[in-house]
Amino acid sequence: MRIADEGYAVTDHYPEIHPDNTVFVFVSFEGPDRYSLAGGLGVRVSELGEVLARQGYQTHLIFVGEPSAEAHEVLWDGRLALWRVCQEISCHMRAGVYEGEQAKLERFQQVVPSLILERIARPAATTDQLLVVIGEDWHAAATMSAISDVLYWNGLRRRAILLWNANNTFGFDQINWARLAFTCQIMTVSRYMKQRMMPLGVNPLVVPNGIPGRHLEPVSDELVECFQQQFAGRLTLTKFARFDPNKNWLQAMQAVTRFKALGLRPLFFMRGGVEGYGHEVLSEIDKLGLRRCDLRLVNPAPARFLEAVAELPECDLIFMRFFVPEDVQRLLYRACDAVLANSGHEPFGLVGLEVMAAQGIAITGSTGEDYAQHLLDAVVLDTDDPSEIVGSLLYLRSHPELAEDIRRVGGLTSRFYVWETVLQKLISKLQYLVMTENAVFRGNNRLRSSDPPADE
Incomplete structure (x- = not known):
């Protein structure tokens, strides 16, 4: 007692x-x-x-x-x-x-x-x-x-x-x-x-x-530049989460569809789990008419990952059907325009914090992510409306200096965790x-x- x-x-x-x-x-x-x-x-x-x-x-x-x-x-x-x-x-x-x-x-x-x-x-x-x-x-x-x-x-x-x-x-x-x-x-x-x-x-x-201190180490500027040159002219997004309704996968897919309708040529890197809800997510992708490529690799280095992506046909989504090494994951966090950590129920939200540590832009929900402050160190969503994702990213595209500030302050925030x-x-x-x-x-x-x- x-x-x-x-x-x-x-x-x-x-x-x-x-x-x-x-x-x-x-x-x-x-x-x-x-x-x-x-x-x-x-x-x-x-x-x-x-x-x-x-x-x-x-x-x-x-x-x-x-x-x-x-x-x-x-x-x-x-x-x-x-x-x-x-x-x-x-x-x-x-x-x-x-x-x-x-x-x-x-x-x-x-x-x-x-x-x-x-x-x-x-x-x-x-x-x-x-x-x-x-x-x-x-x-x-x-x-x-x-x-x-x-x-x-x-x-x-x-x-x-x-x-x-x-x-x-x-x-x-x-x-x-x-x-x-x-x-x-x-x-x-x-x-x-x-x-x-x-x-x-x-x-x-x-x-x-x-998070471990190694996550504060900078992502290679050379790799980031290679990524951004390879996908110049495209809106790059990524999401790592279990296939679970609370992770708001459908909201993410619908946002990608709206970006495509706006002519922004989105490219969405996705990594889910083995959960049965994944079938519903893949079915939604098909219903929305999004072009999906499956990518299978074994423990690739970042350079090999970029080569493999370049060999894929034109698509809207890349489903990474393999264990993604930490250095590849952190490259995506840093180099993409945003990372969708948009859960509707998140006890803490470790992914959002990892994105900040890589100086990426995390789009989080507003439940357990105590570290996230809207337009200071992250983009914080209040709804499950995909238009909120679209509107937030369009605003950052028209205010690139704010986007850079979010990346910088997010990196500082992560040091407290x-x-x-x-x-x-x-x-x-x-x-x-x-x-x-x-x-x-x-x-x-x-x-x-x-x-x-x-x-x-």
Whole structure:
């Protein structure tokens, strides 16, 4: 249970969280293995865990991992530990982390609490370290409550802060919200998500998602110039998203049709997923009379990608039916006239932020994209009307200096969302929880020598 609910006295002196006295644990269905990557969650926990390890924190990542890999693997000079669970089930279900989901979920809930207790919590307690456990999304909700119970029964709950983070609304109907809020501090990634969750009887803390620092590296000017010369006289757009109605694919296609009717010769680079809704998107393309070319490549370099596009017949849309490498993706973000990240429901909107980091022009929705400000660092849509996309881009075409300002300011905005900066936000929230939960752990030797030790 949360310590604030137990009535412990709060003192005036609190240790500061730092690498010498704090251990982090992430509990997530997804993880860094290719087997475990199904969406943004695996990327999130992998990148955040790596940043914590680089900054000196002992960090553990528990996830449903590759069945043929080691169950316990240590990286970053021992500071990052990977714990792969459910391998005895995964070895019979090779399609990925969500195949056999229910069986894995039951096993996950059984093994993770005891693993944390015996292999992580007890060793941390012997050295008076604070244990911070962060559960991700609905698969980890019941497990997080069970972790709280196990720590409480073994006299270790005051030595831990438990948070459960919502990256989206998937599985909310599977969660016992009263129990989760009693055992953990709830957290989410945007103010929009906070407002979506408050009717459930919870009031989450907000810590945004982040991007790795490498995304701030400039895209090659030479490649950008080659792209723009190759497609001179055309309006170039791109969209990377799952095939999902919330991603507003139909709005994007209808906007392309209207650009074509205006004689702007649009060229739309699109990359979707394997979802069934993709059939509806492709059917809409046919109904609108748009000419589509499918492009299949294997891990192309940017130069090879441009060559392959040049070999295609004249078309309005290029459907990239392959895994698009990051350097090709960032070239499209930077060199296209705009990137359509126009979701109708977006818990955070990582693509828009990645576009800004590449100094592209992101066209976002107006839900969880807290970072986006209309005509300052992005184009922010208020409706699902394709004419709003068309009108916004026509305005930028007649005000090229504003378009350049958006690219520049967007690049500056993205710097506030690198993982190192997001980590500062997380630590500040944890410092607040240290106070409200009166957590017991070793103090920071940089504090005043008169500070008393934490009460047992």
